[in-house]
Amino acid sequence: MFSEAPLLVGLEIGTSKICAAVGEENDRGEFTLLGIGQARSRGVRKGEIVDPAKAQEDVRTALANAEEQAGVTIGNLFLGVTGRHVEGFNNVGMHPVASDDRLVTPQDIADAAANAKAITLPAEHTVLHTIRQRVCIDGEEVVDDPVGMVGHKVEAHVHVIHGSAVRIQNPVNLVRALSIEVNHTVFNGLADAQAVLTPEDKENGALVIDIGGGTTEFVFQQGQGIRQSGVFAIGGDHISNDIAIGLKLNLGVAEGLKIKCGSAVVDPSCHGRRIPIGEDDHGIKSREVSVEHLRRIMSVRIQEIFELIAERCSEGCFLDEARAGVFLCGGGAHIPGIDVLAQRVFHLPVTLATCRNITGNSTTLSHPEFSTAIGIARYGGMRLRGRPRPRFNLRDVFPFFR
Amino acid sequence: MNPNENDPIAPIRFIAVGHAGAQILEVLRRAVPAGIECAHADTSPEALRSSPLPRRILLGQSVNHGLGAGGDPDLGRQSAEEDLPAIRTFAAGARIVFVVAGLGGGTGSGAAPVVARAVRESNALVLAIATTPFEFERRRVAYALEAVDRLKSAADAVLTVSNQRVRRMHDDKTHPHELYRFANDLLAQTLCGLWRLFGAPGLIPLEFSHVERLLRGRHAESAFAAVEATGGNRAHAAVEQLLTHPFLDTGAALGAAGEVLVSVSGGDDLQIGEVERLLESLQQGCPQASFIVGATIDPSLTGRLHVTLIAVKPGTAVGPTHRESPSVAAGRSGSQESPATGVPSFAGEDFPGSPDPAESAPSRLLPPAPELNAEQRQRVLKAQKGRTGRRKPDSQMVMNFDIAPRGRFDNTERNRHKGVDLDVPTYLRLGIVLN
Incomplete structure (x- = not known):
């Protein structure tokens, strides 16, 4: 289908930065990162565009940056979407086996999956992804290909990720206005999982948490399926904002302070420690703030994010099944002590994620904040390539997903 | 349950006790073309002579020597007890008997509870409809309140309409006659509605047991209303009327209702859409209530829509409740059991002369007696009514x-x-x- 390895571009329009990853895949499905372009994001709040003009400018900068670094020309890309309107939930679709001999045909499975997709979404919402979890024949889970098995009823368990059609269309239009085609939209959390999880991690079950600037995405992947996913519109911005309000600082100073001496845990060593806020550009006299307060504010916020995720994940599945543990990525993964806090909340091994199974500049790959853009590009590769070994011939129903 | 259930057309009868009751029944009689079975029981031969009602029962000639009760409830009660057989004769075989009285005077306050009990003993469901006096009639208010208490223990259901409440709906310049006429009309309309509810052939039949279950023992907490509307938008008009009906505390009773029985009567032109719209709007008016719905057809109602509604407050415990014995126990002699419950074992547990009828009639709910005097009680009840106002969903400010x-x-x-x-x-x- 593709004589040459196509250029794979993933674009993440994030709240704090816009990031474009350029890569290519060889015929064995190995992904090589060619370049990363990024720009500070000014027109986005909580993962959604609020100032289209500025956002467009920033997207252009990031893409130009990436073109320059990779030495390519970008004509089309895959776009990551997020925002609090994006939601994931599990559903089951059923279909009776119609043939006389009760042999399950691919069509039966496709119909069952289509039924699972036929759900009542909130008005104006559209399905972003439908991911198969498992197929059951007469209530028995089928591990391998069910085609040809005998049964009366096929059940397809799927995870559906949906979002507001209008709010997904906004960034798509913005990119198209730059004369760049959007091949497909990808949920950012899904992309993260592509970038940071190895096949073993997926098989064991892993919870990927991306704490970004304005949103936190999470995906609980197990095997080929997604058990749970979602977005909370809380991120690093909220942490800075909390600090600004709590310590009565302006947002910029709060942000700086968060990066300089923030931590996700309040350890005894910071008791009574105070740090001076240096004279700023306006010559305001220095004052001191308590490090303990700073960390307390951060800690409760991050803990709340984790607890929200844990609560959502425990709806319908068990967090214990994430045997590979929790993978933290996004800019929030830089916060010192966040792994300790995550461990306390989830009681699972916690890994600060890096992009894996990818060749390229290792410094770039080790940055957790690039995982989304790289993951989008990878996802794009899989989508173009198709699944290497489609199990149920469900190309039309399930996105190719590995 | 009903002892008269073998007789499908067991009649509904009305008995007016005292002058005021007769006035109300007269309005009702004129409103119902088919005619109703009604009687006027009074202590005064004078009043009976000018009575508009065809059947007259003179009470206690030997006690009051033809001079009436003279505003003394005790005398009224004694008079009624003298002539219980006449009342029983009138009530015999009836399925439902409405006892209609104006409370506050000697005959109404004294005789009505006795009449109600006598009727009940003849195996009929007794619904007492009474007016209570204006607040300025101090002594009469006290009599009336005591009479209401006694009526509650004697009848299956009591509906009272306070003249004072009717007064509040009118301005200062209103002629007293007009006020009385208004109150009488309202009562007559309600009575007519109830009569239709029980009497007319059902399109969507309302089983009598429904009504009985709803009303029995809950008289203190139930409210009745009946309205009639004509014209193209009559369903809407009827709802409007109901939601502002004085008997329903201008709709407050609906908002607080736990169960609502609605009977819709219309002529041959009754449309199902109307009934549907009406019920939908009503259900919005009483969000918590469960509905029992009946519909009847009466050719004489062509062009009109008649809606009768009984609202019962939720969480009403049904069972015997101990109540302070009234000062006059003598009036309670005779059988206290509730024949209409049809539970034979109660016949043996009859306590002649028992001061507390509630003990022998478990199906009658008597509100626990608050240690308040009559006026305080009225005030408390009024305050409570104010609290359970109908909710207006969209009018709240954000x-x-x-x-x-x-x-x-x-x-x-x-x-x-x-x-x-x-x-x-x-x-x-x-x-x-x-x-």
């Missing part, structure tokens, strides 16, 4: 609670999750103090 700081997120969509705004700093929501 208060802006934008006090918590959101900083950077001021102009963004609120981050609601299970009722909290996640944009507000967590430490503030958790109440962590930084000092």
Whole structure:
């Protein structure tokens, strides 16, 4: 289908930065990162565009940056979407086996999956992804290909990720206005999982948490399926904002302070420690703030994010099944002590994620904040390539997903 | 359950006790072309002579020597007890008997409870409809309140209409006659509605047992109303009338109702759409209530829509409740059991002369007696009624609670999750103090 390895571009329009990853895949499905372009994001709040003009400018900068670094020309890309309107939930679709001999045909499975997709979404919402979890024949889970098995009823368990059609269309239009085609939209959390999880991690079950600037995405992947996913519109911005309000600082100073001496845990060593806020550009006299307060504010916020995720994940599945543990990525993964806090909340091994199974500049790959853009590009590769070994011939129903 | 159930057309009868009751029945009689079976029981031969009702029962000639009760409830009661057989004769074989009286005077206050009990003993469901006096008629108010208490223990259901409430619906210049006429009309209309409810052939039949179950023992907490509307938009008009009906505390009773029985009567032109619209609007008016619905067809109602409604407050315990014995126990001699419940074992547990009828009639609910005098009680009841007002869903103002700081997120969509705004700093929501 593709004589040459196509250029794979993933674009993440994030709240704090816009990031474009350029890569290519060889015929064995190995992904090589060619370049990363990024720009500070000014027109986005909580993962959604609020100032289209500025956002467009920033997207252009990031893409130009990436073109320059990779030495390519970008004509089309895959776009990551997020925002609090994006939601994931599990559903089951059923279909009776119609043939006389009760042999399950691919069509039966496709119909069952289509039924699972036929759900009542909130008005104006559209399905972003439908991911198969498992197929059951007469209530028995089928591990391998069910085609040809005998049964009366096929059940397809799927995870559906949906979002507001209008709010997904906004960034798509913005990119198209730059004369760049959007091949497909990808949920950012899904992309993260592509970038940071190895096949073993997926098989064991892993919870990927991306704490970004304005949103936190999470995906609980197990095997080929997604058990749970979602977005909370809380991120690093909220942490800075909390600090600004709590310590009565302006947002910029709060942000700086968060990066300089923030931590996700309040350890005894910071008791009574105070740090001076240096004279700023306006010559305001220095004052001191308590490090303990700073960390307390951060800690409760991050803990709340984790607890929200844990609560959502425990709806319908068990967090214990994430045997590979929790993978933290996004800019929030830089916060010192966040792994300790995550461990306390989830009681699972916690890994600060890096992009894996990818060749390229290792410094770039080790940055957790690039995982989304790289993951989008990878996802794009899989989508173009198709699944290497489609199990149920469900190309039309399930996105190719590995 | 009903002892008269073998007789499908067991009649409904009305008995007026005292002058005021007769006035109301007369209005009713004129409103119902088919005619109703009614009687006027009074202590005064004078009043009976000018009575508009065809059947007259003179009470207690030997006690009051033809001079009436003279405003003395005791005398009224004694008079009624003298002539119980006449009342029983009238009530015999009836399925439902309405006892209609104006309370406050000698005959109404004294005789009506006795009449109600006598009727009940003849195996009929007794619904007492009574007016209570104006507040300025101090002594009569006290008599009336005591009479209401006694009626509640004697009848299956009591509906009282306070003249004072009717008075409040009119301005100061209203002629007293007009006021009485208004009250009488309202009562007559309600009675007519109830009569239709029980009497007319059912299109969507309302089983008598429904009504009985609803009313039995709950008289203190039930409210009745009946309205009639004509014209193209009559369903809407009927709802409007019901929701502002004085008997329903201008709709407040509906808002607080736990069960609502609605009977819709119309002529041959009754449309199902109308009934549907009517019930839908009513259901919006009483959000918590479960509905029992009946519909009847009466050719004489062509062009009109008649709606009768009984609202019962939720959570009404049915069972015997001990009540302070009234000062006059003598009036309670005779059988106290409730024949209409059809439970034979109660016949043996009859306590002649028992001061507390509630003990022998478990199906009658008597509100626990508050240690208040009559006026205080009325005040308390009034205050309670005010509290359970009908909710108006859309009229509430939205208060802006934008006090918590959101900083950077001021102009963004609120981050609601299970009722909290996640944009507000967590430490503030958790109440962590930084000092």
